[in-house]
Amino acid sequence: MITLFLLLMQRVGTILILAFLLVNVPFFRRLLPKLDQISTKFYLILIFAGFALFSNLTGVEITKNNNLVSTTFLTGLPSSDSIANTRTLVITVAGLVGGPVVGTITGLIAGVHRVFQGNGADSFYIFSSIIIGWISGMIGHSYSKRRTYPTAGVAAITGLGMEFIQMLFILVFSVSGLQLVKLIFLPMMILNSFGTWVFMSIISAYLHQEEQLRAVQTHDILELANKTLPYFSSGLTESSAKQAATIIQHYTNFDAIGITDSQNVLAHVGPGSDHHVPERHVVTDLSKRVLASGKMEVANSKEMIGCPIPGCPLAAAIVIPLIVDKQVAGTLKMYFTDARKLTPVEEQLATGLASIFSSQLALGLAEEQSKLVRDAEIKSLQAQVNPHFFFNAINTISALMRTDATQAHDLLLELSTYFRTNLQGARETEITLKQEEAHVQAYLSLEQSRFPNKYSVNFSVKSNELNLLPPFTIQILVENAIRHAFSGRKKNNCVNVVVTEKRNRLHILVSDNGNGIPQKLLPHLGQRVVDSIQGSGTALENLNRRLTGLYGPKSALKINSSSKGTDVKIVIPRKVKTI
Numbered sequence: 001m002i003t004l005f006l007l008l009m010q011r012v013g014t015i016l017i018l019a020f021l022l023v024n025v026p027f028f029r030r031l032l033p034k035l036d037q038i039s040t041k042f043y044l045i046l047i048f049a050g051f052a053l054f055s056n057l058t059g060v061e062i063t064k065n066n067n068l069v070s071t072t073f074l075t076g077l078p079s080s081d082s083i084a085n086t087r088t089l090v091i092t093v094a095g096l097v098g099g100p101v102v103g104t105i106t107g108l109i110a111g112v113h114r115v116f117q118g119n120g121a122d123s124f125y126i127f128s129s130i131i132i133g134w135i136s137g138m139i140g141h142s143y144s145k146r147r148t149y150p151t152a153g154v155a156a157i158t159g160l161g162m163e164f165i166q167m168l169f170i171l172v173f174s175v176s177g178l179q180l181v182k183l184i185f186l187p188m189m190i191l192n193s194f195g196t197w198v199f200m201s202i203i204s205a206y207l208h209q210e211e212q213l214r215a216v217q218t219h220d221i222l223e224l225a226n227k228t229l230p231y232f233s234s235g236l237t238e239s240s241a242k243q244a245a246t247i248i249q250h251y252t253n254f255d256a257i258g259i260t261d262s263q264n265v266l267a268h269v270g271p272g273s274d275h276h277v278p279e280r281h282v283v284t285d286l287s288k289r290v291l292a293s294g295k296m297e298v299a300n301s302k303e304m305i306g307c308p309i310p311g312c313p314l315a316a317a318i319v320i321p322l323i324v325d326k327q328v329a330g331t332l333k334m335y336f337t338d339a340r341k342l343t344p345v346e347e348q349l350a351t352g353l354a355s356i357f358s359s360q361l362a363l364g365l366a367e368e369q370s371k372l373v374r375d376a377e378i379k380s381l382q383a384q385v386n387p388h389f390f391f392n393a394i395n396t397i398s399a400l401m402r403t404d405a406t407q408a409h410d411l412l413l414e415l416s417t418y419f420r421t422n423l424q425g426a427r428e429t430e431i432t433l434k435q436e437e438a439h440v441q442a443y444l445s446l447e448q449s450r451f452p453n454k455y456s457v458n459f460s461v462k463s464n465e466l467n468l469l470p471p472f473t474i475q476i477l478v479e480n481a482i483r484h485a486f487s488g489r490k491k492n493n494c495v496n497v498v499v500t501e502k503r504n505r506l507h508i509l510v511s512d513n514g515n516g517i518p519q520k521l522l523p524h525l526g527q528r529v530v531d532s533i534q535g536s537g538t539a540l541e542n543l544n545r546r547l548t549g550l551y552g553p554k555s556a557l558k559i560n561s562s563s564k565g566t567d568v569k570i571v572i573p574r575k576v577k578t579i
Contacts (some may be wrong), residue, residue: 005187007060011086012195019199021204044102048094051508052110059085063281084184089195092162095136096150107133132162150202159196163189166337222253225356233364235328238278241266250379258333271313294417304530316342320354324361393446435467440475461499468575470546476539477510477568485514508570
């Protein structure tokens with residue numbers, strides 16, 4: 001019995017060494033959190049069935065005279081002989097880890113192999129192995145519902161019980177059952193129970209280590225998110241990207257961090273910064289593919305990164321799109337100079353970081369839109385509804401009350417409409433075309449009451465009046481034309497507003513027959529404040545930023561001007577307000 005104990009201890013030790021190596025294989029680690037997937041069960045069956053076959057092949061042969069025969073691999077034996085092995089240990093662990101399906105099928109494969117190994121004798125091993133796999137699997141399943149695994153103590157007791165079931169089958173169905181059980185009972189009960197305990201302890205130790213690592217990473221990620229929030233929320237600029245990239249590199253294990261917008265490199269911190277230079281176009285094929293597809297890509301070699309610069313030290317990379325409003329605003333690029341450092345843990349970390357940073361960018365965009373709407377309100381109240389405009393309107397209404405009370409009453413209502421739509425536009429990022437038109441008409445009524453017949457404003461709206469657009473869009477363009485286009489002219493001043501729909505987009509054109517805009521100012525209008533006698537262009541800059549912020553760069557103002565007049569065109573996605 002002592003000799004058998006020592007021989008079995010060697011087999012158990014071999015299985016446990018293989019278990020330790022298995023747990024350190026990244027592929028096996030990726031399976032553990034995905035036990036509900038069919039593919040995971042399939043791979044676990046292959047793994048544990050391989051372990052079970054190995055247990056059968058490395059078993060200790062016991063002759064009918066209870067003599068022990070130890071060989072390297074036991075491929076077959078006489079039908080009168082038996083085997084002492086670690087098969088039950090493996091089947092039990094398969095069930096505890098993978099559940100009843102994995103345990104049962106592993107038991108079936110192990111049992112069938114054991115019968116073939118014994119030249120067709122002792123077919124009861126098939127049934128005993130299936131039962132052991134199913135029972136241990138149900139125990140494992142009860143724990144998996146709580147998203148955990150059986151403790152080492154539970155595993156040891158389960159291993160003891162499963163081996164006891166195997167002893168019962170041998171005692172009842174084996175020809176030399178009682179004699180064989182007397183020989184193998186204690187060694188196999190003790191060692192298989194011990195082996196099950198150690199096997200599950202190895203898995204539990206890995207899981208505990210992973211939990212600790214996640215806890216540390218979670219703390220670091222929360223601190224990282226807190227540090228980067230001020231920079232990403234301010235938008236993707238060269239300055240904010242450099243600060244954010246420096247922080248990300250400090251809090252992660254990546255050798256280099258890069259951030260781009262949709263076209264250019266904004267920042268690169270770490271190795272490769274000599275040629276991954278801000279304000280240059282994206283150079284790596286990998287980043288170009290991510291910008292085009294909007295999907296994460298992983299490169300495990302320099303060739304996959306595709307940097308055209310010889311001697312680039314970057315050997316592995318994860319490039320993840322930064323998504324804002326379902327559009328790729330840029331990329332987050334994380335590099336290693338040693339490809340071996342790139343593991344699934346880094347991939348998961350990078351995915352999480354990209355999600356956080358995308359949310360921060362979206363938050364910053366929302367805050368900017370809110371600010372721009374408030375700025376639009378301030379602009380309207382200061383530049384359009386300034387005291388001068390307000391008192392002029394009141395004086396005009398007051399004068400009309402003596403000569404035309406009906407018109408004065410109508411103008412007072414228009415003034416009320418003007419103020420009401422101003423306040424409504426300040427609260428919302430989009431209003432209907434009908435509301436915008438009412439706002440413009442109210443403004444024109446008040447302005448034309450002061451200067452009768454000086455301006456002619458024509459509307460041609462061939463669009464659903466419930467189409468949405470940013471508040472003050474048309475009003476700002478019309479007012480801009482009235483205030484600046486007709487300097488020194490008292491008649492033949494015409495402004496045309498045309499709104500149409502084409503291919504699911506809303507087209508807005510505001511044109512005038514005024515004096516035109518100086519050519520040197522045209523490239524700057526809508527982009528920044530300009531220094532001009534006629535005005536600063538603040539309203540156009542505000543409008544342009546709101547348009548591009550809401551709908552992207554394709555919706556920016558398009559301004560054409562000559563001595564015969566000015567055209568301002570806007571194209572935005574067509575959205576209809578639901579009632």
